[in-house]
Amino acid sequence: MNNILNEIGIENYIFLSVLLFCIGVFGVLYRRNAIIVFMSIEIMLNAVNLLFVAFSTYHQDAEGQVFVFFSMAVAAAEVAVGLAILVSVYRNLGSIDIDNLKNLKG
Amino acid sequence: MQVLITIVSLGVFCLLAEIFNLRKLLVPVTVIGLLAILGISLNLWAIDPSMDEKYASMIAVDSFSNAFSSLFIILTIFLVALSGDFYKENQTKISDFIAIKVFLLSGAVAMVSFANLSMFFLGIEVLSIALYVLAASRRLDVKSNEAGMKYFLMGSFASGIILFGICLIYGATGYFDLAAIKDLSSGAGLPIWFPIGITLMIIGMLFKIAAAPFHFWAPDVYEGSPAMTTATMSTLAKVVAMAALYKILSSMTSSLTPTFEMVIVVVSILSMTIGNIMALRQDNVKRMLAFSGISHAGFMLMAILSLSTAASTLLYYTAAYALAGIASFAVIIYITRNKDNEATANFNGLGKTNPLLAAVLTASLLSMAGIPIFSGFFAKFMLFTDTIKSGYLFLVIIGVINSIISVGYYFKLILAMYTKEAAEEKQAVPFVYYFVAVVSILLNILIGIHPSLVTNLLN
């Protein structure tokens, strides 16, 4: 089987991942809607996952993909917990605007 | 490995206890269980080692992990012991709380005994998720929600960065296995991805230990979380993250580059200074301790600068810090349990109404300030000695100046206890608070008088 990276090149995947990651970061910073922020974090995680797979192919090694499973489990767990927190915030504050979370400061 | 398994089993037991309606027994049984695990951890060499070999590629038990695991277990024992009273209003959830704490411990143990980055990552996630939940656990309290939300957002952001770091390390080496990575790292020819990966992981860990400039979450989260959670975060979680940080660096790199050391130095200085200066003007005790924790993170980072030799110093420092933290939180939790805030004013006159608790809190604060005979002093001193040996005298001087500043806010609390008039009458204190407070501060003093008890563990 041919290594697909011979055609594309690992650098391209790195740049793609980095850009995706940066978009995720940008989203976190840019939006005040907590749900979108969560999504941005998911995008970040996915960027990393993509890179894992790329490296896995690069090394011709399955461990990278195995790690992606764990990463997915973590992402799922985080989303679950995060949304639970989000719901309870929404119940108490009636808003999920993270800029409204300013009770704690100083 | 046995430790991890037994801890997880204990966690599952806690969940089952709910089903069998054993709530009353839960706390004592968990404490006893943890004590048993502590015994295992301390005597690990005595137990059949062959069992471990099977898992050696994932969990590597050595004196470092053993020592730190034992410390974590001790801290958890205290935290669980306090939980019984703290959650007595939440009887239906108590088993969940305790189970989460026990699982949190398992994550902590995984973080110091990992031999593979996957274990590390899962460990840190177990720890973090447990903490997100605990931070937000007072579901009707806006502050608790906010704390949970902030912690979650920033924590998962940091997780992303750590994951990115792991990914790059994998990309550079092709391994998740620590030993293999270390082998490769000592040779030349690794792509630049590797140092970037390490750096990103370290940054993620700096976030977890709340070092400046990644510390912003800490004060808010500490303040908003229920006191019990704050105690967990400021003692257990910080110590775990620090130990893991140390382990990452020491087990994946052969030596630090001077530029990287410079980064650590700057972060350390920033953390110490920001932590201490910010703590000066805090009225909320938990927030103050958050900043104090930030400054201690700065101190602990000094240990990184003498990477090959500082393990025992770090263990000692973390033990001293965490024990003092537990003792002070035992008092703080008691004082603030029926209050809606944690203002310093709540401590007014404690010296008269409850001299013992006041003395314990004083002692623990003195220990954190680094006054002799309390172990905090030796901790700082050993750290300074190591750092001077590594050639960072100016860092030590800044550290000392920071120690001086820190006295200012620790004493604010002490002053409140001893010079102000109490607002309320003396109340009966559940025995467990006394127990935890006194035992932890005695342990603190014990290792202060006899530091070799701890330092010998890693020599």
Next chain:
Amino acid sequence: METNLALVLLLSPFVGFLFNVFFGKKVSRNVSGAIGTLTVVVSFLLSICFFAQLNQNGKPFEISLFDWIQVSNFKLDFGILLDQLSLLWLLFVTGIGSLIHLYSISYMHDDENMHKFFAYLNLFVFFMITLVVGSNLLVMFIGWEGVGLCSYLLIGFWYKNQPYNDAAKKAFIMNRIGDLGFLIGMFIIAALFSTLNYSELRTAVSAGNENTVMLGVAALCLFIGACGKSAQLPLYTWLPDAMAGPTPVSALIHAATMVTAGIFMVTRMNFLFDITPDVQNIIAIVGAATALVAASIGLLQNDIKKVLAYSTVSQLGLMFLALGLGAYTVAVFHVITHAFFKACLFLGSGSVIHGLHGEQDMRKMGGLRKAMPITFWTMMISTLAIAGIFPFAGFWSKDEILMVAFEHNKVLWVVASIASIMTAFYMFRLMYLTFFKEFRGTEEQKHHLHESPSLITIPLVILAVLAVIGGAINLPGSMWLNHFLEPILAAKHEAHHLGQQEFMLMGIALAGAIVGIIWANAKYIKGGFVPKEDSQIVGFNKTIYNKYYVDEFYTFLIVKPINGLANFFRTTLEPALGKVVYSFGSLANGLGTQGKKLHNGNIGLYLFAFVIGVCAIITYLFITTKTVQ
């Protein structure tokens, strides 16, 4: 045996002191006074014994009692030296001391704190003896400071009166200025010779080859010490103020004994001063100047004791003049005669004051001659003596001073002579204002005028007798004192052959004194002049009356600035220094307050900082530094 006796001699007044401190209140006043007096008399008698012995065998008695202070290069012991000089001093200190104690029994009889008075007085005698008999400078220093202390205690004896306390304090502090000089002088000497013992010093100094500049400094420092104790320019101002104390104190301490300590010390250290002529010159000039200044102030004082005080200062100045000219015997001679007549004068004035129930202003006296004949006559004799009228004691001693001065330096002689004339004038002014003419006090006082009781008059008489015959110890012919002191003042031959010049000088001196007397007589008897009220004194007279404003000058120059400095330090510098320390704290606190704005709860900001931090670290590590790979 001798040691024990010497110890008894030394400690006897101390025993009296202890007795009066611990039991004085419990026993009756007379007992307290008697014990106080007796202990001094014991010392006096023992002094006589030692004196007699010394006269017989001529060997000074020296013992070391115990080691005291030890420094690296030498050891100081607590030693007693009874030689010619110290015995001479002992004799008149304890002798006059006994008389004054006796006098005080009566004089202080009405004071509720009489036992305390005797305690202090005994303590004083004890310290004075210590000063005199010490075998090294440091032991002298004990006595030196000790007498200063007693002087302080006694001047402030009536402690309810704050001006008196001020005077006491002033005396102590002025003395201490001198003491510092003494100390420094001692240090230099100790550094040079590694000893402070007199006899060892004498050998060492005469061996020569020492750093004469330092020796000069040392001598000068010692002289500063003497200035303080003996009230010389510029440290004399405490002495007139010291008249706040009870009169016997003035007599004992501030006329006869303590103030002569400076002269004693200079005489003791004569071998040192002899080889530092520059210092000697300074001493002579200071002495002469003091004599003149004090005498001129004395001209216009109205307080009977103040007049005597300035007279004392002036006489001390004359003595220092003699010392400065190397005529130690002459100075000592004058010390002794002065002790007699000045003590007599003070006691006499005390008698007057006693008779007038505390009145000291001469403007309110007058005509007391009849009421107090013994007092009058004894005082008259002493006045004649101090004025230098032949053949009273003062004549001989003062005359010798003038002669010495004439020999060395005519200017000094003129100055001294003027001072003598003034002395004669103001002393007679005192006598005239006090005892002649009509009584100017209140009727009630007049009614109670009476001669003092015999306990007061007996010492007066004895002293008056001594004032008459005291000159005998060193009459130009016999020069007994000269011979007696020869071992101390080796190689000093001051015996004056009575030649024409000497007689002429005597004549001039005598004439001068008489001029002064006549002048006084003309003004106060013939002219019937009574000094004006304070407010009416104008012009230069006012300046003199106000003692040339020296006190004010000192206040302005030293006390005010120091107090101002103290105020400045207290109110400004101290808080400022404190603020410097606090400012670090304030800075940290201020930063903390500012930092609170940074931690504004905005999660966006937090993440922002996070990302910036990541970028910064990555940039620093991998872009700006090319060290990595």
Next chain:
Amino acid sequence: MDVTTLLLLLLVGAIATFFAGDKLASKVALVFSLGALGLSLYLLNLLNQGTNIGFTGSWIANPKVALAFKADGLSMAMVLLTTALTPLIIFSSFGNSFTNAKNFYALVLFMSFAMTGTFLAADGLLYYIFWELALIPIYFIALIWGNGDAEERKKAVVKFFIYTLGGSLFMLIAFAYLYSKAGSFLLEDLYKLDLKANEECWIFLAFFLAYAIKIPIIPFHTWQAKVYQKAPTVGTMLLSGIMLKMGLYSVIRWQLPIAPSAAKTYMPVLIGLSIAGVIYGSIVALRQKDLKKLLAYSSLAHVGLIAAGCYTLTLDGLSGAVSQMIAHGFVIVGLFFAAEVIFRRYETRTIADLGGIRSQTPKFTSMFMILVLASVALPGTFNFVGEFTVLYSLSQVNIWFAVLGGTTIILGAYYMLKMFQDVMLGETNSKVFADVTTNEAITFVVIIAFLLFFGLYPKPIVDLVTPSLNEILEVINK
């Protein structure tokens, strides 16, 4: 039998006092402190017989810290000062009643323990630990049982604590640095260390900061007056009587021999600074309105002179300094006690409110007077011996130092007599001044007897400390 017994006794005393209950606390504390005094006298006897009463044991393996106590003449002199003053101070407080007396007296004994340890420790870290330990009890004593406005007191005490702690921490750095060079904290190893000139310099300065604040030498004295004023008299006595001497002792024991060439380089500056302190303290004292503050500044002046003596690096300077330390310890305790005696009766320390006491209580007046005179170093008191020797040593260095330092005898007399006059003399005060009680009188008499006896016969003390001072000088001049 060695010095650890003494330390244990004091520690046990502190604990026993704590458990004795409020009523018995003062008595138990007194018994233990007297026991400590007896024991230290016995140890002194052993020392004089040539027995080694020091102790060396291991404590921490890494970093290598030994449990080493050295008891030579110098240490024993300071220990005796501590153990002699402690019972005196405790006894002097019998006239006061304290809330929570058991805590109070336990803290006093604990502080005594820590100070004794400081004087005995021969291992740098151990010494440092005792040094810091002594700070905690006095902090609480001043804070909780102090007087005056609570806010101001807090401010003063906290400043004191932070300030002194700050100074000491630099000393800790110096020790850490020394350790990195010597590999041990033992005194003898540190003595042997051969440091580069600039290293020595920095170490010297680090030590200096710690000691200058503790002693205090101007301009590091700003904590002193307020704390003295605000602390309860027992605390003030402990501070001024013993704790200041910790700094001075440390100069002799640690600072000078460890960094001798730096000491020699800086000698003129240090002496100058110390003497400036003498003059400054005296002048500030002149216009103080509060009795305790005045005494505080007098203390500043006196310790300045002692410090100057220490920095002369001569035997005379050192032995004079030690004598003066002991003498000052006693006299200042006596003076503060006098202030307390007055306060017990008049409830004020403002000088302007006092006066006219002498006529009411001759006994007290005499004793106060003697203390005042001792404080101005009248010959015959022990203070004179010390001051004389120190000034003499200064004159050996430079005569001007002696002249300037000697101004203390003038200025000292000025402010002390002024104070005495304002406080005691004058028209009889309208308020009744009860005569001193027997207990109070005993305290005074003991102090006075001590001062007078050693004033005339200082030989035992000088002989005690001279050999050890010579040893130290040998190290300095090696």
Next chain:
Amino acid sequence: MSPILITFYFLAAITLATAFLTIYSKNPIHSAIYLVLCFFSIAGHYLLFNAQFLAIVHIIVYSGAIVVLFLFTIMLMNLNKEDEVHKPRITRLGAIVVFILTSIVLVTIFINSKTIMGEYDTSGEDFQSIKKLGNILLNEYMVPFEFASILLLVAMIGVVLLSKKEKTEKK
């Protein structure tokens, strides 16, 4: 340009564009839909690497579970509105600056890094079939695999804890 490369660029463009639109859309529902598209495109990348199993799991977990969870939440909160107030301009500007900065920094360091020349390894062995993955996951990685279950258990307990009402709570 090989078809594979074209496919890559195409997929990459979609990935980045949808990711950006996820963030940029005002309506959360739209965001979620763009997110799903983004995930699908990433799955396309996986397929490109011949990691079919992973691609499917990816779709199931992310699109099937996570995004659905997002959508549920959005609907639960009735966020189907474009009512989000924009952050203050300075913040947005800052975000953009940081975005650009981060991108530049990260891209720069990777450009600086040693480019890999020549052929990539081709082991020729199967390394990413389901069988292989299963083997690794349940042998070598058994401990983390089990531990991941703990993670999920903790998350589960946590969510229960966060949403369970107390008996004593009054609501």
